[in-house]
Amino acid sequence: MALTLAQKILASHSTVPLTEAELEPGRIVNCSLDLVLANDITAPLAIKSFKAMGAKSVFDKSKIALVMDHFTPQKDIASAEQVMVTRAFAEEQDIEHYFEGGNAGVEHALLPELGLVGPGDLVIGADSHTCTYGGMGAFATGMGSTDIAGGMALGESWFKVPESIRVSFTGSLDSCVSGKDLILWTIGKLGVDGARYKALEFDGPVIDAMPVEGRLTMANMAIEAGGKAGLFAADAATLEYCKAAGRTGDALIAADPGARYEQHISFDVSGMEPLVACPHLPENVRPVSELGDITVNQVIIGSCTNGRISDLRTAAAVLAGRKVKKGLRCIVLPATPKIWKQALREGIIETMLDAGCIIGPPSCGPCLGGHLGILGGGERALATTNRNFRGRMGSLESEVYLANPAVAAATAVTGVISHPGKL
């Protein structure tokens, strides 16, 4: 049987040999896990469940990652105490991959950078954007804390084999258009529940030419279409990325020719302009030039979606020699310490400071309305993040627009949501 990428990875991790019928979409398979992760919000609940289950020790201390990234640096007493609970657990269990303070970065940027995820891996995380690792050919999906507790105890979890939707991109991309725009297009096309319970599998010449960081951005937002996973084949570029992260022994992986898909969508990206997701759902997608004059009070450049070095380079190229609009706060959060340092080395930080940006620490912070850039009633933000639900970044009376880093930088300059090619 020709397999989708989702079926192939689940089959390779099944705890028992499977027949072809047992790999049909809708069947439930039990699989062994390569990595189980949680963060400062979800780990305390997972630890509570782990103890309530009567579990004594984790299945493998080298296959658990605990990343204190959401409210870091600790924003208040309660969040500091959440980290204390997790730190004590990590020490008690001798967890190898515990990240806090200056070692921590936004989890889905940090773990690939450290080589903790690779092609063909099966990963579960107590964070919905765990699907990011699909960008490097891993089947990775978000679950709740108690499922993660089970995974930490047993090293196994159950999965319903998903239908896959194949999305192919052809044509040539405009220089202002990137992976963010392709995933926003996909969410706009499918709707926020169009891929519910399903995997998205992306391919085509545009994807083949796309750097791995762009694929990570796309896989990251599969969940915003309801997707269980967003998958890309691992190709030579993926293996190069893995090698740079210090990994060895990774292999190419792709769906079989002739695999069955629930549907196949093709899109020619030629002539496409940057897209913006308008309040209050990621599916409300419109071309930037059709928005009219929408003034904003805050721009956020960062997050597990678009806080990587290529995103900062893109934003800096737009900001170079320009100034952030008076009265607007442009907050840049490089997603990991390594990215921060690289941006410093390349002069990106200086360019951004000269433009009038605020450069913050690696943190999820404002993306989920935690800290480091919150909106008041009536305020509006343009962010490179992933969700624009009502109240997501602060007041219930505020608004969030989502776009790529070039649009974010252009908007920071003009104070109005802007096309970066028309400054």
Add this chain to the structure above:
Amino acid sequence: MKYTGTSLTLGDHIDTDAIIPAVYLVSTDPKELGSHCMEGMDPKWLNKVAPGASVIVAGRNFGCGSSREHAPVAIVGAGIPVVIAHSFARIFYRNAFNMGLVPIEIGEAVSEFKEGDQVEVDMAEGKITNKSTGKAIDFPPLPESMRAILDAGGLAPFVKKRLGA
């Protein structure tokens, strides 16, 4: 197991930030989380809830967004044992069972319920009755294994019982 309560209706795509805003994720306590249930949608919504005697009837894709288990915990903590919806977001659906919140998916039949209707849910029969209109809706009964998780109060107490820990 049977549940009865007054229907509280909600629309499509009720997201996890609406159910429990991120500022409250510094707690894992059901009572504390329950006291902020749906605050991201309407800070006064909780006034309508009669703990132990309310049932949510929602539209499509209920619980979309974050993987935060705090969302079903907040609903249970507010004293609401059952959510009936057109459909559920995948992670929320799984979390609901694990946290002992009953999720029932009935598609277009959610249109049979108005705010304030009296609702009875019979889990073993797989039947929801709108006592205010007399209309009955069948849903596929959950397998016994899933009902056992709900009856235990969630996955953690279920596993503990199984392990004899």
